[in-house]
Amino acid sequence: MTKTLVVTNDFPPRPGGIQAFVHNLAVRRPPGSVVVYAPAWKGAAEFDAAQPFPVVRHPTSLMVPEPTVLRRAGEILRSEGCDSVLFGAAAPLGLLAPALRRRGAERLVGLTHGHEAGWAALPGARGLLRRIGDGVDTLTYLGEYTRSRMARAVSPRAASRMARLAPGVDENVFFAGAGGEEVRRRHGLSGRPVAVCVSRLVPRKGQDALIHAWPAVLRSVPDAALLLVGGGPYRRDLERLAASAGVADSVVFTGSVPWEELPAHYDAGDVFAMPCRTRRRGLDVEGLGIVYLEASATGLPVVAGDSGGAPDAVLDGETGVVVEGRSVAAVAGALADLLGDPERARKMGAQGRSWVEREWRWELQASRLDGLLRA
Incomplete structure (x- = not known):
């Protein structure tokens, strides 16, 4: 040995x-x-x-x-x-x-x-x-x-x-039904379509693009909510951005959560979104994006940015959608389509779960x- x-x-x-x-x-x-x-x-x-x-x-x-x-x-x-x-x-x-x-x-x-x-x-x-x-x-x-x-x-x-x-990915830890309803109740999101992002709050991850896109999402899905899970140095800027965009009432910041609560926070969403983008001329780039796979294991369709290796964690058109992370219109369109079509979202989420079980x-x-x- x-x-x-x-x-x-x-x-x-x-x-x-x-x-x-x-x-x-x-x-x-x-x-x-x-x-x-x-x-x-x-x-x-x-x-x-x-x-x-x-x-x-x-x-x-x-x-x-x-x-x-x-x-x-x-x-x-x-x-x-x-x-x-x-x-x-x-x-x-x-x-x-x-x-x-x-x-x-x-x-x-x-x-x-x-x-x-x-x-x-x-x-x-x-x-x-x-x-x-x-x-x-x-x-x-x-x-x-x-x-x-x-x-x-x-x-x-x-x-x-x-x-x-x-x-x-530990498919026995990340799965549909991992406690999302309790998280929804905690944040007043029960019964609403929820897009969730689990990530450190830094510019590369694209939470600002989600907030910029949110007014357009609300025009298509008026009761939708955006759940931003994680802490980081960008939080104050993001909170100000949500207020200036007039969407603060439908954007929830959880701050950092214990690792053991992450599966429940994924499970609180209907769609997972992290429109990451490459910065600093390629020096600040997404290597893979394990969060997309954890979301897929939880049965969520994913909206992923096109930075670096992030597309390797998505079967585009099957387990989710890869968008240009800097395009607010592309982000808004992908979110509105999936939040507004629960059956398509569920199908993509099921395909993502199967892919994780086979390959990840x-x-x-x-x-x-x-x-x-x-x-």
């Missing part, structure tokens, strides 16, 4: 999508086959005690590819008898790969996310990404968008060894990782 050292800056209890991705892969490794090396974080001791594998914490909240981190990773590699290494995010810790190979690692895999595709667009970072690709045995990619971006930056040999590995379950992703670590 191969034993894997996971070297990662991104790991719970620190919140975030990459953190959840890495943790879900780790907990699905066979018993006794994984050990994690991650930075310190508030609440780590309690979290680590509940894990089915050992977690070694670095004394600071950030790990960089420098001698102290290398030395500690090498010590763990030897003392735990690990023969493979998984970098939770290939950039930048994947720069340690050649040195860890010299210390006994036989197989090295680097997960990539949206930010590595950003590195591929920057001259200095591109060179580092090329070194990382040459140092590991396999770089993973989320979907065709991130693969094509990185393949142009790494060496031909590294590009030929890339493999797809995306986050999964965590067990499938864990099996793919197992194959990469054994190759």
Whole structure:
């Protein structure tokens, strides 16, 4: 049995999508086959005690590819008898790969996310990404968008060894009937058509486009409501925008909610919408958009923006609709069509649920990782 050292800056209890991705892969490794090396974080001791594998914490909240981190990773590699290494995010810790190979690692895999595709667009970072690709045995990619971006930056040999590995969805956690009615009652939304967005409130996610589109949606579906789930630095601007657009009475901001309540908040919607758009000349881009898949698992049709790899998480015209994230008219049209046609929305939601069950379950992703670590 191969034993894997996971070297990662991104790991719970620190919140975030990459953190959840890495943790879900780790907990699905066979018993006794994984050990994690991650930075310190508030609440780590309690979290680590509940894990089915050992977690070694670095004394600071950030790990960089420098001698102290290398030395500690090498010590763990030897003392735990690990023969493979998984970098939770290939950039930048994947720069340690050649040195860890010299210390006994036989197989090295680097997960990539949206930010590595950003590195591929920057001259200095591109060179580092090329070194990382040459140092590991396999770089993973989320979907065709991130693969094509990185393949142009790494060496031909590294590009030929890339493999797809995306986050999964727990279909037993995200499902229709997961508690949405209670959330609707809490916010006074019972009986109304609801578009829900679950995401951090930042400009790239496109909540402002939803609010700009909402007057047009209300002209078609007068009792519709927009439920914005999540916190973030953009909230005050969005609240002002809702007031100035005259739709504040039909836009609900929940703020941040505990992870265990997220399935119920998805389930409170009839349609899921996050019209993300690429910013900063391609440096601020959606890597995949796991929220679309969680919404599909819950039985909702999705309205997705066209940023980066977001379309990889939607079967356009089947599980939802991909729109230009900067087009308020396109966003409004897609929302009004789905909110105004519940039967079409339900059909798309059912197709989305089936797609998740076929292609996106965590067990499938864990099996793919197992194959990469054994190759």
